[in-house]
Amino acid sequence: MNLDDTIVAIATPPGRGGIGVVRLAGPESKIIASRMLLLSPGRVLDARRAEFGELVEIDSGERIDEVVATYFSAPHSYTTDEIVEISCHGSPVVLRRVVEMALAQGARLAEPGEFTQRAFLNGRLDLTQAEAVRDLIDSQTLYQAKVAARQLKGSLSRVLLPIKEDLVALIARLEAGIDFAEDDVSVMPSDQILAELDQVKSALRELSASFTYGKIVHEGLTLAIVGRPNVGKSSLFNRLVERERAIVTALPGTTRDLVTETVALGGIPVRLVDTAGIREALDEAEHIGIRKSMEALADADLVLVVVDASDEPSTVDRELLQDAAGRAAIVVLNKTDLGECGADLAGKLPVVRTSAVTGNGITELRAEILRAVKGNAAEDGGAMLTNLRQQGQVNSALGALDAATASVQNRIPHEMVLLDLYNGLRALDELTGATTADDILKLIFSTFCIGK
Known part of the structure; x- marks a missing residue:
């Protein structure tokens, strides 16, 4: 990638629309744009001003469209380059x-994510903020968008900054003790080193723990609804999706195949899976459906085990509850409108009483699902890790600091301790992009759309 190139791309989604935007960035962007624009007499492209004009053929001056062009001078732009954005009517033919015309004047087509990559390379964003741009574009719910917007504003970077400062201060004191030992600069005692290491590691462990919830916020989760036939699984499924998505009859075994639907609960995309009732199969089709139910149970992030509250628990009920005991699960005692037999099967699993017929308990069930998802996650507004790259770098830093702790405890010379501390600092630098290999950058920005 040559940062001196002028690049061009369509910045709006494919297809037709009221407005379409083409973005140019680079040293020749204003010159190239001016050749295809016919502005009002006496008007020119001034910084941060929107100018109305006509888009014309460069050779003949023939009119193509009416446009609004906005010029951003360097370094006061998204990428810190000169940028021109041309807003046309949203015809794919006009945008192309x-x-x-820009390519014919010497621009080149932007690579995926190249505008944001330039913003990163030019110091406008750090790497966690650049990833937040992608997350904001990909968000499916308003809550996901708000989390990404906080990350874009630097919420994760602000959490990392004091951690890195503490680590750098520790490194500096150890370096001074080694370099100036003959000048009466005291060597730090082991207890003090260990205390400062514990402080840094504690902050990193808290940040690492945020990934459990951050991953769910970013990617969503899968929730499987399981139980024996005719306990009201499909009725509960329909209540959660708020429409008649699954077929419901009084005949046991109505659901033969998996039925899926994605809903937003607390701003988190939840893929609901309604499964076939689990029992001894009566035919081959039901046998396949039950096998798929067990696969869905194994693959789900969270399981709703539905039990008929009005009936005595069966062997299947007990087996399903036993299978769910070691994982994230909620017991749903359904059909409470028909009475309750009073059996206590849940053990340590949370229990919600519902009636899919009347709607009683559905609000409580949604709340319990959110509690199970969030766990001990920080309140809204806190920074969190949202992808495996970020989690990997934090864990690498923790591993290096654990090695440093062991070295101090074993009275290894401080020169060797410093190697581990520098490894920890390098991992945090790679997290924010202060030092990141080119192939990793290429992988990250290749997932962006072309015009961003």
Whole structure:
């Protein structure tokens, strides 16, 4: 990638729309854009001003469209380059023609994510903020968008900054003790080193723990609804999706295949899976459906085990509860409108009483699902790790600091302790992109859309 190139791309989604935007960035962007724009007499592209004009053929001056062009001078732009954004009517033909004319004037087509990559390389964003741009574009719920917007504003970077400062201060004191030992600069006692290491590691462990919830916020989760036939699984499924998505009859075994639907609970995308009732199969089709139910149970992030509250628990009920005991699960005592037999099967699992017929308990069930998802996660507004790359770097830093702790405890010379501390600092630098290999950057930005 050559940062001196002028690049161009369509910045709006494919297809037709009221408005389409073409973005140019680089030293020649203003010159290239000016050749295809006919502005009002006496008007020119001034910084941070939107100018109305006409898009014309460069060779003939023939009118193509009416446009609004906005110029951002360097370094006061998204990428810190000169940028021109041309807003046309959202015809794919017109947008492609703008790109073709820009390419003919010496621009090149932007690579996926290249505008944001330039913003990162030019110091406008750090790597966690650049990833937040992608997350914001990919968000499916308003809550996901708000989390990404906080990360884009630097919430994760602000949490990392004091951690890195504490680690750098510790490194500096150890370096001074080694370099100036003959000048009466005291060597730090082991107890003090260990205390400061514990402080840094505690902050990193708290940040690492945020990934459990951050991953769910970013990717969503799968929730499987399981139980024996005719306990009201499909009725509960329909209540949660708030429409008649699954077929419901009084005949046991109505659901033969998996029925899926994605809903937002507390701003988190939840993929609900309604499964076939689990029992001894009566035919091959039901046998396949039950096998798929067990696979869905194994693959789900969270399980709702539905039991008929009005009936005595069966062997299947007890087996399902036993299977769910060692994982994230909620017991749903359904059909409470028909009475309750009073059997206590849940053990340590949370229990919610519902009636899919009347709707009683559905609000409480949604709340319990959110509690199970969030666990001990920080309150809204806190920074969190949202992808495996971030989690991997924090864990690498923790591993290096654990090695440093062991070295201090074993009275290893401080020169060797410093190697571990520098490894920890390097991992945190890679997290924010202060030092990151080119191939990792290419992988990250290749997941962006072309015009961003």
